[in-house]
Amino acid sequence: MLDVRRMQVLRAVVTSGSVTAAAANLGCTPSAVSQQIAVLEKQAGTALLERVGRGVRPTAAGRLLTEHAAIIGRHLAEAETALADLRAGRTGHLAIRCFATAGAALVPPALAALRAEHPGVRVDLKLIDPEDPLPEVAEGRADLAIIIHPRPEPPRGVVLTHLLDDPYRVVLPRGHRLAAKRCLDLADLAEEPWVGNEFPSGPCHRIVVDACAAAGFSPDVVVESEDYATAQGFVAAGLGVCLIPRMGLGNRHAGVVVRPVRRPEPIRAIFAAVRESAEPQPALRGLLDALRAAAA
Amino acid sequence: MLDVRRMQVLRAVVTSGSVTAAAANLGCTPSAVSQQIAVLEKQAGTALLERVGRGVRPTAAGRLLTEHAAIIGRHLAEAETALADLRAGRTGHLAIRCFATAGAALVPPALAALRAEHPGVRVDLKLIDPEDPLPEVAEGRADLAIIIHPRPEPPRGVVLTHLLDDPYRVVLPRGHRLAAKRCLDLADLAEEPWVGNEFPSGPCHRIVVDACAAAGFSPDVVVESEDYATAQGFVAAGLGVCLIPRMGLGNRHAGVVVRPVRRPEPIRAIFAAVRESAEPQPALRGLLDALRAAAA
């Protein structure tokens, strides 16, 4: 296999016109250049330079190899600039996984800010309710995931960044007797029929159930919904009450009223998860910053 | 500057999927591969592989560099095949310089034979009467020259190959009194008017003049021509006699007769001149062989 470095030396000799000039350009002695060319000639199996008077002239093979050296050198420079772009965050891909609520409320402003600072970065955003996005990050299929609850054991090599605490609110049918209170206790809802609105396997569901248990009851779910908008519809129809996180109440149904709740106030903590090894990427750091700013 | 060799190592790792497999493919130990990657990462300023479980996975930068490594590797292979083609004589350029007579009689069959054996070789043929083609070869502007007379000192680094001896013939007007003889002595022409047909500065002219001097006279040139065809026209018109080399009598004028001449018989020796350093080229060797065959 031909040595690219030596080919560049040959190119320097051919373009400079002499071994000595090439050596000066390359910052070494003419002897070193001469030896490199000699080795390259041995590799190529042909003479590449021929002495003519004092000075050298490339042979046909030398000219051929010089042209290819120029091509390869150009590609190499291209690779270097591409790498520099990637390192500086000017280009790259970011694969983001999040759940639907965050996808609507948190990610768009963050992506807008990211695009302003790193216009060359492509973003691949996927909403993957209700699966757990954490393995996607841990196994390198995604660069950042927005998750709900800190696991007891976040996988090795994955770091979590707290973005915001999203408190739950009570959603009542307009005219409900409890709507008279400005702030409800969770235990007020113990005897009410409930509208379920979380995936039973997800962490959000667990937060609600745990809070109710702390308040001394277990919610009586009479109807299940899979998203907050239809859940509000069920509530407005008088089927029951429900808890919806504040971030999920962006567009509110006209037939419901929303009240804060306490004792306890269920809170879902939202974290960003990134691989530790991927953290130094400027684009990823920019995205994290933008997410923190959007959460505030 | 990135090291292409290490980039190929990276490519091997990425395509093989593991350091060990890449090492096996490359015929070295995993340690060597690992260290090469480490150095490349230092050069690139970024991590290129990240450990995941047992095994490694390329980072975004690693994938980027792998793609560029593939491109560069392809170009390198291309350069190698091009070089091999050139070495084997399958491709290349041959610049040939010759004088008009050889261009018409000697070179075409030789080029036909060359094309049969080396179809990819491009030929650049130039007739450069009356300049001396030898410097063209000595200084690398041409690969082969067909010249007339061996110089006393052929330039260093140039080798001459004898192709053929081309004897001069006497050309007489039809019905000339000397046309009765089957073979003339050169001295028979001492008192005749002569038609000149060589460039006065060229070697051919010198051969004729020297031969006449050896026969004891100096030709009385009454009219000068610059090529053999018009010279024959002058002879046919009865303006005088002349000497034309046999190779220059390919198409003969109807109004002349041709006779051999002796005592002495002027002979121009035709040589092929090539640079010593250019001699190992297969295409050039093939051309020399073809020229020798055409001369026989």
Add this chain to the structure above:
DNA sequence: TCTGACAGGACAAGCGAATTGTCGTGCACG
């Protein structure tokens, strides 16, 4: 035309650095 000085490249020897191989260690998976 000849000769001395200079420029330019090639070769030999020696040193320093890089590369490679052999070990051992840590980690993840079965």
Add this chain to the structure above:
DNA sequence: CGTGCACGACAATTCGCTTGTCCTGTCAGA
């Protein structure tokens, strides 16, 4: 708990560069 894999440290080798020297070709002046 064993096995396979990747990584780190150290010794031997190889590679590349520099220094010094010689040879060749060119130019200028006599």
